[in-house]
Amino acid sequence: MSGYLLEVRDLVVRYGAATAVDGVSFALSPGETLALDGPSGCGKSTTALAVLQLRRPDAGEVLFEGRELTALSERELRPLRRRVQPVFQDPYGSLSPRHRIRDTVAEPLKVQGRWNPDTGPAKVTELLERVGLDPSYAARRPHELSGGQCQRVGIARALASEPRLLVLDEPVSALDPSVRAGVLNLLADLRDELGLGYLFICHDRAVVRHFADRVIEMRDGRITS
Numbered sequence: 497m498s499g500y501l502l503e504v505r506d507l508v509v510r511y512g513a514a515t516a517v518d519g520v521s522f523a524l525s526p527g528e529t530l531a532l533d534g535p536s537g538c539g540k541s542t543t544a545l546a547v548l549q550l551r552r553p554d555a556g557e558v559l560f561e562g563r564e565l566t567a568l569s570e571r572e573l574r575p576l577r578r579r580v581q582p583v584f585q586d587p588y589g590s591l592s593p594r595h596r597i598r599d600t601v602a603e604p605l606k607v608q609g610r611w612n613p614d615t616g617p618a619k620v621t622e623l624l625e626r627v628g629l630d631p632s633y634a635a636r637r638p639h640e641l642s643g644g645q646c647q648r649v650g651i652a653r654a655l656a657s658e659p660r661l662l663v664l665d666e667p668v669s670a671l672d673p674s675v676r677a678g679v680l681n682l683l684a685d686l687r688d689e690l691g692l693g694y695l696f697i698c699h700d701r702a703v704v705r706h707f708a709d710r711v712i713e714m715r716d717g718r719i720t721s
């Protein structure tokens with residue numbers, strides 16, 4: 497065992513004839529934040545989708561805790577998907593507008609067969625508190641929350657799956673600058689408390705420098721440094 501949480505080896509992802517990711521390799525340890533930086537269209541989000549196995553790569557390997565994911569069937573992937581959770585850019589768009597916050601946070605527990613009617617509500621309360629939200633928010637719907645609060649709900653939902661790795665694709669880019677620092681501090685605290693690994697996509701150099709342990713620069717689907 498290498499001890500890496502995530503290893504990506506010679507990853508290639510194509511959209512038709514266009515190669516979006518062209519031989520990308522990197523590794524990430526537990527508790528580490530690795531940033532992917534580079535101009536728009538260089539392949540950052542596609543790399544993230546391939547790590548999440550939401551886009552199956554055309555070539556290369558994605559190893560999570562030493563297990564190669566690309567060869568696994570959907571059925572074999574299911575228990576591992578839980579451990580690799582995404583947080584996307586659009587805080588409102590990633591929450592179902594009709595669902596109350598409690599249902600959104602409880603959803604992973606229910607889908608994964610881990611919902612216990614006796615202890616579930618307290619678990620939801622604990623998750624909301626963990627991301628800095630008052631438990632009374634459980635009864636609200638997304639339109640009653642600010643962008644920063646919605647992003648905290650998205651993080652609580654990710655934590656409900658007890659992940660080891662978060663794939664954070666521009667998690668604060670859509671937020672008001674005044675609330676970005678709060679969400680980044682929350683993410684840093686969670687990483688340090690839970691020993692999570694972060695694959696962090698962000699085009700804000702100041703944020704990347706402050707938040708990431710290491711930065712990989714991409715251009716035209718390749719790593720440049």
Ligand SMILES: Nc1ncnc2c1ncn2[C@@H]1O[C@H](COP(=O)(O)OP(=O)(O)OP(=O)(O)O)[C@@H](O)[C@H]1O
Nearest residue numbers: 511514516534535536537538539540541542543699
């Ligand atoms: N679903 C898709 N179908 C076809 N081409 C795509 C698709 N998604 C992305 N691409 C192309 O793949 C390349 C890499 O895109 P990707 O979104 O991964 O880059 P990015 O670095 O994340 O960009 P951004 O910072 O703008 O999100 C681009 O040329 C893009 O146009």
